[in-house]
Amino acid sequence: DAKTTQPTSMDCAEGRAANLPCNHSTISGNEYVYWYRQIHSQGPQYIIHGLKNNETNEMASLIITEDRKSSTLILPHATLRDTAVYYCIVLNSGYSTLTFGKGTMLLVSP
């Protein structure tokens, strides 16, 4: 059973905000939402994670709905180098094994 649902692909114009949604309606109270991305032919890169509060770092912002059933990763000013597959992963706190789904292929165009 998939824990998260993401659109297969999205497009974004360079310089605009990219908003990547993720549904996780069965998330439990101790599960965090993690976002990773994978640029073509490279290893994945950690972006951000959160439990229930919105989070922001130098790469992105994570907005989690109050009921925690969905979240949105926001890249405020997308660049061509942000073209990648973005993975939303729900996981317990503490070390667990990251399981990658199919993710969202974000294409940033000039």
Place this chain on the structure above:
Amino acid sequence: GAVVSQHPSWVICKSGTSVKIECRSLDFQATTMFWYRQFPKQSLMLMATSNEGSKATYEQGVEKDKFLINHASLTLSTLTVTSAHPEDSSFYICSVATGSGANVLTFGAGSRLTVL
């Protein structure tokens, strides 16, 4: 953050030979490393969890005798694909649990194996 180096970045070998891939944590002592495999146009699949000083834990369906993992030091884990066959051709990626946050992993750049 942690820096993870993989070597080689790509390798081509003949069927039946063995290939060793190294994963080094350059600035972090890693008690746990993870090995993933990714076939073209597919997502990453966890193969095994490598634990320093003990045996690796393999995921269901991954042959431990074919994919030998050694984690003899806190900075090095190796994956050896024994008697490689064309169906083993894949992108192998290691990652390190850095401790900066649960489940925050730093990944290597990956090693692309092509078996002829």
